[in-house]
Amino acid sequence: MHIMEGFLPSPWWEIWFLVSLPFIIIGIYQLNRLVREKREALPLLAVAGAFIFVFSSLKLPSFNGSCSHPTGTGLGAILFGPCIAGVLGLIVLVFQAAFLAHGGITTLGANVFSMGIAGPAVAYLIYRVGTRVGAGTYAVVFVAATLADLATYVVTSIQLALAFPGTAGFVGAFSAFATVFAVTQIPLAIIEGAVIALVFKYIVQLKPEILTRLNLLSESAIRRLREAAV
Amino acid sequence: MYETLDGYARTNRLGSISPGLKLFLGLASILLCTSSPGPIAPLLVAVSLSAAILILARIPPRVYACTLLIPVSFAMMSVIVILFITGGGPVLFEVPFLPLAITAGGANLAILLLARVFGGTCALLFVALTTPMTEVFALLKKIGVPTVLIDLAMLIYRFIFIFIAEADQIYRSQVMRLGYGRFIESVNSLGMLVGALFLRTIDRGEALVLAMDARCYSGTFSTPGYSRSVSPRSFIATLIYLGTVFAVSLKTGSLQFI
Numbered sequence A: 001m002h003i004m005e006g007f008l009p010s011p012w013w014e015i016w017f018l019v020s021l022p023f024i025i026i027g028i029y030q031l032n033r034l035v036r037e038k039r040e041a042l043p044l045l046a047v048a049g050a051f052i053f054v055f056s057s058l059k060l061p062s063f064n065g066s067c068s069h070p071t072g073t074g075l076g077a078i079l080f081g082p083c084i085a086g087v088l089g090l091i092v093l094v095f096q097a098a099f100l101a102h103g104g105i106t107t108l109g110a111n112v113f114s115m116g117i118a119g120p121a122v123a124y125l126i127y128r129v130g131t132r133v134g135a136g137t138y139a140v141v142f143v144a145a146t147l148a149d150l151a152t153y154v155v156t157s158i159q160l161a162l163a164f165p166g167t168a169g170f171v172g173a174f175s176a177f178a179t180v181f182a183v184t185q186i187p188l189a190i191i192e193g194a195v196i197a198l199v200f201k202y203i204v205q206l207k208p209e210i211l212t213r214l215n216l217l218s219e220s221a222i223r224r225l226r227e228a229a230v
Numbered sequence B: 001m002y003e004t005l006d007g008y009a010r011t012n013r014l015g016s017i018s019p020g021l022k023l024f025l026g027l028a029s030i031l032l033c034t035s036s037p038g039p040i041a042p043l044l045v046a047v048s049l050s051a052a053i054l055i056l057a058r059i060p061p062r063v064y065a066c067t068l069l070i071p072v073s074f075a076m077m078s079v080i081v082i083l084f085i086t087g088g089g090p091v092l093f094e095v096p097f098l099p100l101a102i103t104a105g106g107a108n109l110a111i112l113l114l115a116r117v118f119g120g121t122c123a124l125l126f127v128a129l130t131t132p133m134t135e136v137f138a139l140l141k142k143i144g145v146p147t148v149l150i151d152l153a154m155l156i157y158r159f160i161f162i163f164i165a166e167a168d169q170i171y172r173s174q175v176m177r178l179g180y181g182r183f184i185e186s187v188n189s190l191g192m193l194v195g196a197l198f199l200r201t202i203d204r205g206e207a208l209v210l211a212m213d214a215r216c217y218s219g220t221f222s223t224p225g226y227s228r229s230v231s232p233r234s235f236i237a238t239l240i241y242l243g244t245v246f247a248v249s250l251k252t253g254s255l256q257f258i
Helices: A010-037 A041-057 A073-080 A082-100 A108-133 A137-163 A169-206 A209-213 A219-229 B002-011 B019-035 B040-056 B061-085 B104-130 B133-142 B147-176 B183-214 B232-251
Strands: B091-094 B101-103
Touching: A010 A041, A010 A082, A010 A108, A010 A137, A010 B019, A010 B147, A041 A073, A041 A082, A041 B147, A041 B183, A073 A082, A073 A108, A073 A137, A073 A169, A082 A108, A082 B104, A082 B147, A108 A137, A137 A169, A169 A209, A169 A219, A169 B061, A169 B183, A209 A219, B002 B104, B019 B040, B019 B104, B019 B133, B019 B232, B040 B061, B040 B104, B040 B232, B061 B101, B061 B104, B101 B104, B133 B147, B147 B183
Parallel strands: none
Antiparallel strands: B091 B101
């Protein structure tokens, strides 16, 4: 859910820049530390960022024939944590604005907050809590990715409703935006969750050492998942 | 499609003009569009920068129209909501059997927003189609953006095109094997595509670590800086253009269509 260039009026786009800024600063700080400690981290993060861009420019199968793209940042957040996913989200959004004219420069702050910060934070929290409670891994990944997508769309609706409350007031405007977007976004979120869960399954079957190296799944958990698949 | 957009940035006729000036022109136009109180100034920006893109930079019109259409169609969805929830002024149209109405206030706001999106997108595309990313990176480095961020952005930029080609290949072979026939099949195929793509990207990343180590990577990339001086004539022309747009936006601020 990109907000287009020029859509947010003057006080609001500056406000969202200010809201996103601290997260990005923390992200850059973490990134600096990570790169200094592990030199191999930078290329891995770079391919992950490019992966997010390509993934989010793929067209998802949809029921109603609308143009629907995944946000893709949910996967990045599960893999690298929310703050670094925010920095990746920032770079990917700038490239999307420059190469595809999706989003824009003044609305970058608002888009970074909804897609690069709020969505990934939700995905990360659900994944961490879910795996600690001991729920099935694929189910947790599905729920995390789906809710991350929905969080992005709720935040976008809030941003638009704050900027354009109209005569209906904030609550009325929010429900109007949310209803219009829900038509495309709720099926989209469920499909993205399913696709990402399948991606996870594919990685577990073919190259599980990536997941253990990123500290996402213990070796025993992977053995259990692989045995269950056979 | 993606490759061509970036390709035009390298081969267009405005390539010899200082990237700093083009970036300044684009960003200033975007700011003028978003802060303009009336729809005339953004439309002026849209028309004049489109003319610059098509005539001065010689970008093929079909490519430009296709790229422009995507964001404007996205914006329509939100504009429709604003059309109905914003009140003020006489009622122009009522939806039968539903408590929905379009008023003059809502229509004016919708027109203003569409004009701003249109103008802003044209200004964005002006920068995107005339300034290669590598020159933007050099510029960002000069104004003090953290090096780690720029290095990461440069690497991502390089890999995006490789992975798009790879995803395209996988997609074609899946389509040839009837992987997108039914809905469930297409979800399954897309999962396989993205999974395979992810594994390949990680392999590429590991290969890149090796390649960079072999070339004595020390933590920063050193890139040759471009410096292209701003010609006074083009600088003055840019200032006159921006001043005109600003004056138009002040003059026509209270003008409303409906």
